[in-house]
Amino acid sequence: MAVTMEKLQEHIQEKSKKMLGLNGGTQKVVAVEELEHWIEQGWDYKRDLPNGKTVIGLGAG
Numbered sequence: 001m002a003v004t005m006e007k008l009q010e011h012i013q014e015k016s017k018k019m020l021g022l023n024g025g026t027q028k029v030v031a032v033e034e035l036e037h038w039i040e041q042g043w044d045y046k047r048d049l050p051n052g053k054t055v056i057g058l059g060a061g
Contacts, residue, residue, distance in 0.1 A: 027057040 027046060030038055031053055038056050039045060046055040 027055055029053050029055055 029049065032048070035045065035054050035056070042059065043056040044059050046057050048054050
């Protein structure tokens with residue numbers, strides 16, 4: 001069974017997202033205290049939630 005380069009790239013992206021805890025999305029919720037760490041890792045701040053947590057997302061790049 002031959003795997004195309006496109007399919008291989010899709011599989012790698014899926015695995016990377018799962019490793020980041022995204023479960024198919026591009027955003028996740030983290031504690032405000034962790035925000036600086038995630039920003040330094042390349043995540044973007046999105047918004048604060050009323051429960052003291054914040055939403056971050058992967059940049060478009």
